[in-house]
Amino acid sequence: MTCHSAPTGVQTVGARPLIWSSPARQSSSRRLQNPARAAAASSSPLHSFTETCRQKASSLAVGLALASSVMLGQPGVALASEGQSMAEVGTCLFANCPGALAQCLTDKSCIQDLVCLQGCAGKEDETACQVSCNQRYESKGTAAFQACAVTEQNCVAKKYDEELYPEPPKSVLVSDFDTTKYKGKWYITAGQNELFDQFDCQVHFFDAPKPGVLDVKLNWRINTDDDFLERSDSQNFKQIKDTPGLLQNHGNIEPLHYEDDWYIVTSDPDKYIFVYYKGNNDAWKGYGGSTVYTRQSVMPEEYKDEMRAAAKKVNLDFDKDFKLTDNTCKPHPADKEKVKRAEGNADEVSARDLEDFLQPFGNGRVVLKKGALEQLSASK
Numbered sequence: 001m002t003c004h005s006a007p008t009g010v011q012t013v014g015a016r017p018l019i020w021s022s023p024a025r026q027s028s029s030r031r032l033q034n035p036a037r038a039a040a041a042s043s044s045p046l047h048s049f050t051e052t053c054r055q056k057a058s059s060l061a062v063g064l065a066l067a068s069s070v071m072l073g074q075p076g077v078a079l080a081s082e083g084q085s086m087a088e089v090g091t092c093l094f095a096n097c098p099g100a101l102a103q104c105l106t107d108k109s110c111i112q113d114l115v116c117l118q119g120c121a122g123k124e125d126e127t128a129c130q131v132s133c134n135q136r137y138e139s140k141g142t143a144a145f146q147a148c149a150v151t152e153q154n155c156v157a158k159k160y161d162e163e164l165y166p167e168p169p170k171s172v173l174v175s176d177f178d179t180t181k182y183k184g185k186w187y188i189t190a191g192q193n194e195l196f197d198q199f200d201c202q203v204h205f206f207d208a209p210k211p212g213v214l215d216v217k218l219n220w221r222i223n224t225d226d227d228f229l230e231r232s233d234s235q236n237f238k239q240i241k242d243t244p245g246l247l248q249n250h251g252n253i254e255p256l257h258y259e260d261d262w263y264i265v266t267s268d269p270d271k272y273i274f275v276y277y278k279g280n281n282d283a284w285k286g287y288g289g290s291t292v293y294t295r296q297s298v299m300p301e302e303y304k305d306e307m308r309a310a311a312k313k314v315n316l317d318f319d320k321d322f323k324l325t326d327n328t329c330k331p332h333p334a335d336k337e338k339v340k341r342a343e344g345n346a347d348e349v350s351a352r353d354l355e356d357f358l359q360p361f362g363n364g365r366v367v368l369k370k371g372a373l374e375q376l377s378a379s380k
Helices: 028-032 035-042 045-067 086-096 098-105 108-118 126-136 140-152 301-313 336-355 372-379
Strands: 184-191 203-207 213-223 228-240 243-249 259-268 272-280 284-294 358-362 365-368
Touching (some): 108 126, 126 228, 272 301, 284 301
Antiparallel strands (some): 184 284, 213 228, 243 259, 259 272, 272 284
């Protein structure tokens, strides 16, 4: 039995069973007035179907709200905090986010996300798996559900990782960073956090409408089994006056009121920028990472000693903690079905064209027409 259709004997209106209105609106006192009737109802096919659907939907809802980690490029909902049970989260979701849940369950990408998230349970790299699911299946339905569960109703407790990426002291930051000198195309050629920094084809564009402002257009790819998805976003940073090496992107409404702080450890406008960052949103306080920007698409070997020194200043090891980026930005692989059809069409054309040069010779044999060999040689 699935929750898309009612069990035999259950009255429906269109495709929707009449189970979502009356049981939920009955008061507890009314049910207690007739224990026998309540007991009979609890064993009816309607009650069993209702409970089955409720349990399945609750499982999906909790899975989405607890396991989502990145939405629109930002860290999202983490696992329930210590002392918070999944039952409590599920009760809150059903009571306060039925509309958002319904929207999710009618959104193909959101449903795919739910299925993907369920497959992450118990994996050694469960968090990375959850992040990958959300990156692949981001949608308006998922975003709406997260907003309700986390921002509006606080069904999922906020995750705190303040010490995961501690704020670096001002002494390790650059003393001068003129944003107007860093305009143009930049590549992330090395990233530290596998969840947020290590993607292929990371081509970003910087603009500085005025000193102290940096607008960043981000582009990256999410690899799938045999292809990739293209993602993009934009961020707007303001430089802190008394700390030139600190750029802040605050005041965002979506997704999840995120805030990102960039700490510039070393930089050269013609060569590189070493960024250490940490952030905060409604679901997770203290996420972070580190990236290296270069003007070239591949990390030049001569920059690595400078990057090692910069990483050490923020307690990271460049050789062990960072992964170099593949910025070859290859095209989508050929569609196998299209290639097969094209090859078939080519065979048909070749056979049809060849018929023009052949003539029957009896006993099922064919021979080249007179002058055909010369024509074929000339066309070749």
